[in-house]
Amino acid sequence: MNSLAIIAGNRDFPILVARQARGEGVQTILGIGFSGITSPELSQAVDRMVWMGLGQLGKMKKILKDAGIRELVMAGQIPHRLTLRSLKFDLEGLKFFKAIKEKNARTLLGGLVLELEREGFQFLDSTQFLTQSLVKKGVLTSKKPTQNQYQDLSYGWKVAKVLADLEAGQTVVVKSGVLIALEGLEGTDEAILRGGALAGKGTTVVKVARSRQDMRYDIPVVGLETLQVLQKIKSAVLGLEAGKTLLLDQEEFFERAHKMGLIVVGMVPPPPADP
Structure with a gap:
């Protein structure tokens, strides 16, 4: 090229x-x-x-x-x-x-x-030159989620997928099984801040792509700016869709995440239920 x-x-x-x-x-x-x-x-x-x-x-x-x-x-x-x-x-x-x-x-x-x-x-796909920055599957930090946090991740995934497919937003905030905030026109960072204001510290934030995401536009992206927002509200867990979300400046991102005790998980669709 x-x-x-x-x-x-x-x-x-x-x-x-x-x-x-x-x-x-x-x-x-x-x-x-x-x-x-x-x-x-x-x-x-x-x-x-x-x-x-x-x-x-x-x-x-x-x-x-x-x-x-x-x-x-x-x-x-x-x-x-x-x-x-x-x-x-x-x-x-x-x-x-x-x-x-x-x-x-x-x-x-x-x-x-x-x-x-x-x-x-x-x-071209938006990830064409940054495939190395796509989120990988699994727990990406040394600290792992608790059972309750895994449940919040699962709940957040289900709701966020519906939200994304409705073209309303990509991000939800959950805490202790309660849906706290949905992203709307204000964008990811403002939705996270709103969730923190409502629920206090210890929230789980989940960001996903559409079920049929066109990788040429509007893919989920997370970077240091969003990490600062998570730190501000003292969020506990960040769940990102693996393979479809770009995580920028990863070395610095994970260094900061470790210092603030943030758990980061690369999520994939759950297996289909048995018929």
């Missing part, structure tokens, strides 16, 4: 993709960022950085065509709440947005993938 365009959301995910792509020999990297969302630091990891507002689909197409880049990757979250207040449409973007009746991550981002692929572009 000679060239790559990164459609960049927030935090460090796009930067890590750019660095790893460069390390794997990609010669030309274009960054497409959104004002107020994408980290300006991405510009230091790419050959060219272009900024635009959310909703400028026509501008995005023109930039990509003029650059002659056909392979694209989405990295980083676009907070869904911004679809209510931070859109700056051009004509193509407005037409695209109005055509979508139920506006959620799957319809908006999945629709963007289909729209650009019709123009001859190809989207």
Whole structure:
């Protein structure tokens, strides 16, 4: 692969993709960022950085065509709440947005993938350059869950899967068999904080992918920022779907998790029940 365009959301995910792509020999990297969302630091990891507002689909197409880049990757979250207040449409973007009746991550981002692929572009999996950062199965820390915490993980998994498949969120907070908080429009970190405010310390947080997750967009991602939130509320357990969740900055993440006594578990779907 000679060239790559990164459609960049927030935090460090796009930067890590750019660095790893460069390390794997990609010669030309274009960054497409959104004002107020994408980290300006991405510009230091790419050959060219272009900024635009959310909703400028026509501008995005023109930039990509003029650059002659056909392979694209989405990295980083676009907070869904911004679809209510931070859109700056051009004509193509407005037409695209109005055509979508139920506006959620799957319809908006999945629709963007289909729209650009019709123009001859190809989207890579978001994990293409960071497969080593995918969460592995099993208990990932030296400290293991108690029986009650395993029960909370199982309960959290069931609820979070329904939540994700409804396109409502990816994260739930559970404590002692009680469902405390569900992620909504506010996002993962705010949902965790709300759970901590309601239940106090010792919560179990579970984050999962959709049952039919398209790995090209909106995959679950956890990093040091979320770890800080877990530390703030003194959470006890973090359950992440193995194989579909990216855990960034893993060495530092697990060092900090160990110091704060956080248990981290890579979860997989339970085996089907006997007929």
